[in-house]
Amino acid sequence: MKEFLFIALGVLIFVVIFQIAKASEYVSVLKGEDKTRKQNNKINAFLLIGFLVFGLIGVWYCNDLYYGKTLFPQGSASVEGEKWDQMFMITVAITGAVFILTQVLLFWFCFKYQEKDDRKAFYFPHNTKLELIWTTVPAIFLTVLVVFGLKYWFKLTGDAPKDAMVVEVTGHQFAWEFRYPGADKVLGKTNFKLYTAKNNLGVDFEDPASKDDIHVSATMHIPVGVPLKMVIHSQDVIHDVGLVHFRLKMDAVPGIPTTQWFTPKITTADMKKKTGNPDFNFEISCDQLCGASHYAMRGVIIVETMEEYKKWLAEQKSEYYTLFPEKNPVQTVADSTKKITSQVLPEIK
Amino acid sequence: MSSVATLQQSDVHVSHDAHHEHHHHETFITKYVFSQDHKMIAKQFLVTGMIWAIIGGLFSVIFRLQLGYPESTFPWLEDLLGHWAAGGKLKPEFYYALVTMHGTILVFFVLTAGLSGTFANFLIPLQVGARDMASPMLNMLSYWFFFLASIIMFCSLFIQTGPASGGWTIYPPLSALGDASTGSVLGMDFWLVSMAMFIVSSLLGGLNYITTILNMRTKGMSMTRLPLTIWALFFTAVLGVLSFPVLLSGAILLLFDRNLGTSF
Numbered sequence: 001m002k003e004f005l006f007i008a009l010g011v012l013i014f015v016v017i018f019q020i021a022k023a024s025e026y027v028s029v030l031k032g033e034d035k036t037r038k039q040n041n042k043i044n045a046f047l048l049i050g051f052l053v054f055g056l057i058g059v060w061y062c063n064d065l066y067y068g069k070t071l072f073p074q075g076s077a078s079v080e081g082e083k084w085d086q087m088f089m090i091t092v093a094i095t096g097a098v099f100i101l102t103q104v105l106l107f108w109f110c111f112k113y114q115e116k117d118d119r120k121a122f123y124f125p126h127n128t129k130l131e132l133i134w135t136t137v138p139a140i141f142l143t144v145l146v147v148f149g150l151k152y153w154f155k156l157t158g159d160a161p162k163d164a165m166v167v168e169v170t171g172h173q174f175a176w177e178f179r180y181p182g183a184d185k186v187l188g189k190t191n192f193k194l195y196t197a198k199n200n201l202g203v204d205f206e207d208p209a210s211k212d213d214i215h216v217s218a219t220m221h222i223p224v225g226v227p228l229k230m231v232i233h234s235q236d237v238i239h240d241v242g243l244v245h246f247r248l249k250m251d252a253v254p255g256i257p258t259t260q261w262f263t264p265k266i267t268t269a270d271m272k273k274k275t276g277n278p279d280f281n282f283e284i285s286c287d288q289l290c291g292a293s294h295y296a297m298r299g300v301i302i303v304e305t306m307e308e309y310k311k312w313l314a315e316q317k318s319e320y321y322t323l324f325p326e327k328n329p330v331q332t333v334a335d336s337t338k339k340i341t342s343q344v345l346p347e348i349k
Numbered sequence: 350m351s352s353v354a355t356l357q358q359s360d361v362h363v364s365h366d367a368h369h370e371h372h373h374h375e376t377f378i379t380k381y382v383f384s385q386d387h388k389m390i391a392k393q394f395l396v397t398g399m400i401w402a403i404i405g406g407l408f409s410v411i412f413r414l415q416l417g418y419p420e421s422t423f424p425w426l427e428d429l430l431g432h433w434a435a436g437g438k439l440k441p442e443f444y445y446a447l448v449t450m451h452g453t454i455l456v457f458f459v460l461t462a463g464l465s466g467t468f469a470n471f472l473i474p475l476q477v478g479a480r481d482m483a484s485p486m487l488n489m490l491s492y493w494f495f496f497l498a499s500i501i502m503f504c505s506l507f508i509q510t511g512p513a514s515g516g517w518t519i520y521p522p523l524s525a526l527g528d529a530s531t532g533s534v535l536g537m538d539f540w541l542v543s544m545a546m547f548i549v550s551s552l553l554g555g556l557n558y559i560t561t562i563l564n565m566r567t568k569g570m571s572m573t574r575l576p577l578t579i580w581a582l583f584f585t586a587v588l589g590v591l592s593f594p595v596l597l598s599g600a601i602l603l604l605f606d607r608n609l610g611t612s613f
Binding site for chain 1: 442523
């Protein structure tokens with residue numbers, strides 16, 4: 001019954017619109033079509049000006065209303081991200097100025113030069129000089145913007161600074177895994193054939209470098225002010241390491257490790273104060289549609305001071321000893337955890 | 350030079366035939382359905398493109414309702430979509446399916462076929478001063494391949510596991526593995542077959558546009574005198590002819606991977 005009513009309503013609306021259109025057509029015939037056309041033309045010219053004014057006010061109003069809800073006023077949480085913000089603002093300034101200028105001219109000309117009986121349209125088909133100018137000037141501006149973009153892109157995807165610490169980030173449906181290289185600062189080899197439910201990164205424990213590697217899930221701890229190089233993997237489909245607060249993102253492609261580095265410049269605790277939000281957390285979100293629970297593929301990044309980071313790292317057990325406790329030489333000694341982890345603790349200046 | 354002369358001669362001959370046919374044999378089918386007239390084909394593209402624009406637009410309305418009001422429920426969505434919106438909330442799988450189909454429909458069926466197909470078919474012969482396209486037959490086939498693609502894509506909206514839902518870029522392995530998501534089961538096969546048909550349509554159309562612009566300009570219409578719209582359509586067609594074969598082989602190889610056990 002409800003469906004029938006909806007269909008009937010739809011048909012009725014269509015009939016009403018059709019009848020109104022027909023009636024207005026008859027009215028215009030009675031009044032004289034030419035006169036009606038000119039009158040409509042005038043109304044349209046006013047409507048165009050109205051559209052321009054209300055449109056620009058609307059853009060301003062929405063910006064005013066929602067700017068605070070964007071991540072922009074927080075500022076970038078990484079040193080490198082500041083450059084991206086700067087680039088974004090320059091792009092907005094240039095394109096925004098051109099947008100407002102061209103839109104105002106477009107609508108104003110429609111109004112100013114509307115059809116009048118005592119005026120004829122000026123036929124102006126071609127002007128090579130003008131066309132060259134309006135092609136070359138935007139081309140130069142766009143090239144400058146693209147060159148700056150490429151410069152920063154090559155910097156962030158290129159070699160990390162020598163003192164950078166390394167973390168391996170691995171995505172799978174639908175979570176993030178992090179592996180720290182341990183005291184030797186070298187990540188052990190991995191091989192997908194070694195994958196088991198427990199060794200879910202497929203770490204090759206024959207490799208001596210893997211013995212001290214630390215594996216944590218979902219939450220990544222990093223120290224503030226130290227460049228961090230991420231080596232990014234995926235185990236199933238394409239994911240994307242989206243670090244929106246740090247203004248970075250990089251695809252995680254199965255079989256093709258990617259890298260990206262950045263320097264966090266503000267701790268999570270400071271950010272909580274800055275934003276006035278006690279629940280604030282830096283987020284690593286999947287930015288590439290990866291399946292049904294893509295929306296929930298989230299990790300947390302805790303940026304902390306070097307002391308806090310070292311303390312946290314000292315509490316972590318290497319993956320090797322977690323998986324093979326019997327191999328742990330001091331396993332039976334009471335309160336041994338601290339001794340072991342202090343051995344594998346990477347020395348960071 | 351002689352080839353140009355032959356071409357002009359045959360052109361006259363063909364148009365003479367068409368003229369002949371116009372008076373005596375034009376039936377409803379040849380005039381409105383399997384038409385070889387570029388203006389009628391342009392209108393066919395326009396109408397099909399508009400229908401797709403409405404469908405694609407409605408999809409975006411539905412998923413933006415969910416995006417804008419994540420806490421609210423819309424019971425009428427359940428009436429409309431059944432188990433995909435149980436309790437008046439879109440299921441994540443269906444949200445992604447809507448986004449994917451919205452992207453596919455808008456990019457391919459509306460912008461490429463609906464706009465490019467309509468304006469290229471309508472304007473090229475008129476603005477270069479040709480009687481019709483270089484090959485009206487190919488032009489007709491171009492529309493009907495597009496129509497076939499439309500039918501297959503439309504059918505994919507109604508299958509039980511839902512349409513393709515891996516984003517309109519259909520990146521493998523998400524699109525290659527049926528286990529990866531519900532949209533990668535049967536919906537993806539429909540998507541790929543439909544897209545293969547669509548690319549055939551675009552290629553036939555594109556080759557026709559290029560040939561017409563290069564060979565069938567009227568006397569005195571040099572390339573430098575072509576209107577900018579024709580230059581734009583010409584470049585669009587050239588880019589399409591360069592990139593669509595790659596996309597076609599990509600779609601075919603992905604179909605092989607999914608159904609014939611290959612591993613490209």
